[in-house]
Amino acid sequence: MKRVYVGIDVAKDSFEMAVHSSSERWHFSNDERGVGKAVTCLRDMAPKLVVLEATGGYEFPLVTALAAAKLPVAVVNPRQVRDFAKSTGKLAKTDILDAQVLAHFGQGVNPEPRPIPDDKAKELNDILARRRQLVEMVAAEKNRLHTASEVVKGDVREHIAWLKQRLADLDKDLRCRIKESPIWREKDNLLRSVPGVGPVTSATILAELPELGTLNRRQIATLVGVAPLNRDSGTLRGKRTIWGGRAAVRAALYMATLAATRRNPVIRNFYNRLLAAGKLKKVALTACMRKLLTILSAIVKHRTHWSYAPSPLLGPCH
Numbered sequence: 001m002k003r004v005y006v007g008i009d010v011a012k013d014s015f016e017m018a019v020h021s022s023s024e025r026w027h028f029s030n031d032e033r034g035v036g037k038a039v040t041c042l043r044d045m046a047p048k049l050v051v052l053e054a055t056g057g058y059e060f061p062l063v064t065a066l067a068a069a070k071l072p073v074a075v076v077n078p079r080q081v082r083d084f085a086k087s088t089g090k091l092a093k094t095d096i097l098d099a100q101v102l103a104h105f106g107q108g109v110n111p112e113p114r115p116i117p118d119d120k121a122k123e124l125n126d127i128l129a130r131r132r133q134l135v136e137m138v139a140a141e142k143n144r145l146h147t148a149s150e151v152v153k154g155d156v157r158e159h160i161a162w163l164k165q166r167l168a169d170l171d172k173d174l175r176c177r178i179k180e181s182p183i184w185r186e187k188d189n190l191l192r193s194v195p196g197v198g199p200v201t202s203a204t205i206l207a208e209l210p211e212l213g214t215l216n217r218r219q220i221a222t223l224v225g226v227a228p229l230n231r232d233s234g235t236l237r238g239k240r241t242i243w244g245g246r247a248a249v250r251a252a253l254y255m256a257t258l259a260a261t262r263r264n265p266v267i268r269n270f271y272n273r274l275l276a277a278g279k280l281k282k283v284a285l286t287a288c289m290r291k292l293l294t295i296l297s298a299i300v301k302h303r304t305h306w307s308y309a310p311s312p313l314l315g316p317c318h
Contacts, residue, residue: 003048007102008038009095010052010059016095019045020103025096030058035065042071049113051106053078053098060122074111077245081105120184124177125207128248131170131200138163174203190299193306196260196267196292204252205296213300217290220297225250226289250289257289267292 005020010030017026017038026041028034042050050066050073052059059075066073085091085101105111141160148156178184184206191202205212211223221227225245260267267288274284299306 003107004045005103005106006042006045006047006050007099007104007106008050008052008059008062009098009102010055010062011095012058014095015062016099017041018096018099018103019047020100020107025099030062032061035062038062039065039069039071042066043069047071049074049106049110051076051102051111053081053102057122057126072113074106074113076102076105076111084109120177120181121207121210124174124203127170127174127177128200128204128207131167131174132248134163134167134170138167171199175199178203178206186303187300190303190305191296194260194292194296194299195264195306196256196258197296198256198259201252201256204248208246209249212297215297217294217297220293221290224253224293226253226286226293228286253289253293254285257285257292260292261285261288264292266295 007018007020009016012030014030014034015028015038017028018024026038028038050071052063052073052075054075054077063073063075081102084105088101088104090097090101138160141156141163145153145156145160178188187206188199188202191197191205192199209220209224212220215223218227223245225247257267261271262268270291271284271288274287275281279287295306298304
């Protein structure tokens with residue numbers, strides 16, 4: 001039986017669908033009617049995999065419908081797809097060409113279908129995105145305050161106070177939403193039992209890393225973007241670097257790790273050992289991010305709260 005790989009390029013108002021090694025093309029409106037037609041069409045195809053890019057939310061209704069129809073779907077990083085297109089000599093970019101590239105990417109790379117967040121997780125993710133925007137606006141207004149004239153300084157200060165109040169309101173909303181869900185509440189309690197992990201880090205992981213606890217340490221580190229990747233060519237041995245992955249999770253994990261190097265005895269001791277061995281602070285901190293992520297994954301997997309004492313379930317890293 002022929003394996004069918006489908007690529008879908010999603011825009012705000014419509015999406016294009018293509019099948020690898022086929023001239024067939026489809027155009028659908030990005031609304032309830034169009035999504036329904038696409039799902040019916042794909043059910044008849046019985047594809048091996050449907051590949052879409054993460055487009056900042058435009059893809060979510062379609063991905064949700066595909067998952068509900070039990071169709072294998074993978075939402076992939078746009079940069080990874082673009083690099084793949086360049087490597088195959090496909091430099092032109094249109095909606096239908098992008099759909100073809102996504103289908104080819106699915107056939108060539110065969111990314112693993114990942115579980116997607118439910119509607120509540122999407123709402124939580126949107127709140128977190130808005131929170132990041134407010135934090136950036138507060139920082140921008142504080143920078144303006146340094147150079148503002150006396151005429152506008154009062155207005156800038158009032159705006160900063162209003163933004164901080166909105167941040168407080170959003171944080172309260174986050175806590176309420178997490179408490180409303182028994183599953184989230186349990187995971188939140190587990191995650192926040194680890195010294196260094198606060199409410200924002202926990203909420204970010206709940207919303208944007210549903211795979212936590214289901215993958216091994218290498219897979220979860222690669223997914224987040226904290227796994228060191230080779231940069232070798234011939235006899236040249238380049239420095240291992242981290243890149244890609246889920247930027248929001250990585251940013252939250254970075255802040256949690258900074259706190260953990262002071263408050264978490266396991267991470268603090270590990271960090272100090274790396275520094276004593278001559279590692280750069282940035283390298284040591286990245287290694288601590290991986291270690292903390294591994295601990296969090298093990299805690300969620302085994303549903304075991306943090307304890308400094310070694311655990312037979314979590315191993316020596318706990």
